[in-house]
Amino acid sequence: MKSLSINGVEIACIDRGSGPPVLLVHGFPLDHTMWAGQIDVLSSQNRVIAPDLRGFGRSPVQGDKVTMEQFADDLADLLDGLSIREPVVLCGLSMGGYIAFQFQRRHAKRLRGLILCDTRAAADAPEAAAARRETADHVLREGLTLLIETMLPKLFAETTRREHPHVLERVRRVMRTTDPRGVAAALRGMAERHNMTAALSEMGCPTLVIVGREDVVSTPAEMRGMAKAIPNSIYVEIPAAGHLSPLENPAAVNGAILEFLSSPAGGAKVATATGRATDF
Numbered sequence: 001m002k003s004l005s006i007n008g009v010e011i012a013c014i015d016r017g018s019g020p021p022v023l024l025v026h027g028f029p030l031d032h033t034m035w036a037g038q039i040d041v042l043s044s045q046n047r048v049i050a051p052d053l054r055g056f057g058r059s060p061v062q063g064d065k066v067t068m069e070q071f072a073d074d075l076a077d078l079l080d081g082l083s084i085r086e087p088v089v090l091c092g093l094s095m096g097g098y099i100a101f102q103f104q105r106r107h108a109k110r111l112r113g114l115i116l117c118d119t120r121a122a123a124d125a126p127e128a129a130a131a132r133r134e135t136a137d138h139v140l141r142e143g144l145t146l147l148i149e150t151m152l153p154k155l156f157a158e159t160t161r162r163e164h165p166h167v168l169e170r171v172r173r174v175m176r177t178t179d180p181r182g183v184a185a186a187l188r189g190m191a192e193r194h195n196m197t198a199a200l201s202e203m204g205c206p207t208l209v210i211v212g213r214e215d216v217v218s219t220p221a222e223m224r225g226m227a228k229a230i231p232n233s234i235y236v237e238i239p240a241a242g243h244l245s246p247l248e249n250p251a252a253v254n255g256a257i258l259e260f261l262s263s264p265a266g267g268a269k270v271a272t273a274t275g276r277a278t279d280f
């Protein structure tokens with residue numbers, strides 16, 4: 001893993017392989033290791049950049065609130081720091097997807113394509129935003145135990161819980177080692193993120209929308225609606241997966257991503273052996 005200091009912000013990242021760059025942006029409150037099932041596979045054909053966002057993994061905490069715009073700007077700075085000038089495919093999961101929307105707004109020229117995994121375009125309702133701010137205060141006072149035990153059961157499909165309990169344990173370990181100050185800063189940032197629903201129809205770049213069939217956080221119904229609203233998009237449901245589909249069913253997710261990467265102009269329908277593509 002390398003660590004870059006850019007504009008006073010330190011960002012640690014995996015930088016592996018060569019070829020058209022793919023930027024993998026993790027969810028909350030995780031780190032680059034959530035892409036363990038993708039990094040080796042994708043880096044056989046692509047340059048894969050998988051950062052720890054500021055305040056997560058090996059990237060130190062900076063600030064007591066980090067907006068989705070700030071995270072997106074960090075990513076653009078990271079690409080500069082790595083001398084990546086050509087457009088990238090940005091793949092973001094959940095909070096990584098919220099950041100992807102802001103990257104697309106602010107750095108559109110740097111994007112070749114978008115992969116939105118298990119994420120949402122809508123902002124938090126006022127009560128949900130208030131609850132996030134309360135959770136931020138709580139984790140600073142009491143630590144992460146309550147947050148972890150509340151979140152974990154919602155993240156996985158029944159199949160993962162039954163057949164791959166080690167995946168849950170891995171995620172629990174990552175969460176436990178995350179700095180509560182980084183968690184609180186991201187919670188405050190997510191609480192004030194913009195509603196991107198109306199902007200979906202104006203998104204210009206080819207987009208792959210991926211969702212775990214058993215995702216109860218960003219449901220297939222919601223993500224199908226998102227894909228329908230994005231002009232140049234492909235929708236794929238991943239079986240035997242919940243909210244953390246890249247970890248739960250890496251083969252199906254990789255199949256969808258590899259097909260998307262090989263036809264970056266989008267528009268072609270994806271039909272993986274294990275996923276399901278929908279023709280609008």
Ligand code: MLT
Pocket residue numbers: 026027028029093094095096190217243
């Ligand atoms: C994530 O997986 O990144 C979270 O579910 C995002 C959120 O809390 O909205």
